[in-house]
Amino acid sequence: MNPRDSHPASLSRRGLLMASAAGLLVAATAGVAGAKPATTPAAAAPAGRRNRSLRIAHLTDIHIQPELAAAEGLARCLKHVEGQADKPQLIVTGGDLIMDSFAADEARTALQWELLTKTIKDNTGLRIEQTLGNHDIWGWNKSKSKTSGTEKLWGKQRAIETLGMKRSYHSYDLGGWHFVHIDSVQPDPSDADGYIGKVDAEQMDWLKSDLAAVKPGTHTLVISHIPIFSATAMVGKREKDGSLKIAAGLMHTDSNELRELFEKSGHVRAAISGHTHRLDRLDFRGIRYCCNGAVSGGWWKGPNAEATEGYTLVDLFDDGTVDCQYTPYGWQARK
Ligand SMILES: [Fe+2]
Secondary structure: HHHHHOOOOOOOOOOEEEEOOOOOOOOOOOOOOOOOOOOOOOOOOOOOOOOOEEEEEEEEOEEEOHHHHHHHHHHHHHHHHHHHOOOOOOOEEOOOOEEOOOOOOOOHHHHHHHHHHHHHHHHOOOEEOOOHHHHOOEEOOOOHHHOOOOOOOOOOOHHHOOOOOOOOOOEEEEEOEEEEOOOOOEEEEEEEEEEOOOOHHHHHHHHHHHOOOOOOOOOEEEEOOOOOOHHHHOOOOOOOOOOOOOOOOOOOOOHHHHHHHHHHOEEEEEEEEOOOEEEEEEEEEOOEEEEEEEEOOOOOOOOOOOOOOOEEEEEEEOOOEEEEEEEEEOOOOOO
């Protein structure tokens, strides 16, 4: 998302946001180290023993740029991951890897990607699986980016090629789990320079086939840039009549369809995201949804509300439960 879309801090740091009779329980600091975990019967671990299958690190909204020592910040974050006594086996990114290419010219865009790839190469040897965010798309704002749309690397192609991806979404198996990286960002049909959160028809067909082909006994984790379901999308200003409007770019507009698909699959256990640079956890109908802050905090200018600069340690267990622990890496914003 953009800094201008962010919401002011309006949640108490340790308080629960809401708990409805529908079984929705939300913790504003869910997963923050030291915070008491919130669980619902649907998402809680069963009474029996559970064994961890895998630990991963989720780094979202890095927003690397030459300014504000962002590359140094990412290096510190990666070293923090590498220095964990209980080290993750995999890094998954959550999109918005670079500060912005959506409205940036080619030189500025190329500079940011170079900075990202070099900083990653120099600071971690861990396997990394990437997710694309809105800021990773080159030139969709044609006037500001000074693009025509005919450039070879226009749109998602530059990120796909730079990151060595086959396409903007993908899946794989690891440690008894199936991982699905969704491409959340599609053109806004009402704004030629804008985007909305959803998967397109082709990706939805792929997703349905992909989930249907998961081997019995395997659990699935979904990673998206824009949240599929998040309390962080609900803390904005209310309309004059008191109703709440969630912007189409803030949370997946196909949230209901995706949640139904996940629930019907019987094996999707959690969906993690970024985009809002905020922290929450929702346990809803047996699936956990975590919005996991931002490596850049408030775009390298300090914390964004409750989300200080951090990443999330995600523990995946053999019973299908998922724990998210937000982990600040000790960054102080440079002025
Ligand atoms: Fe972002």
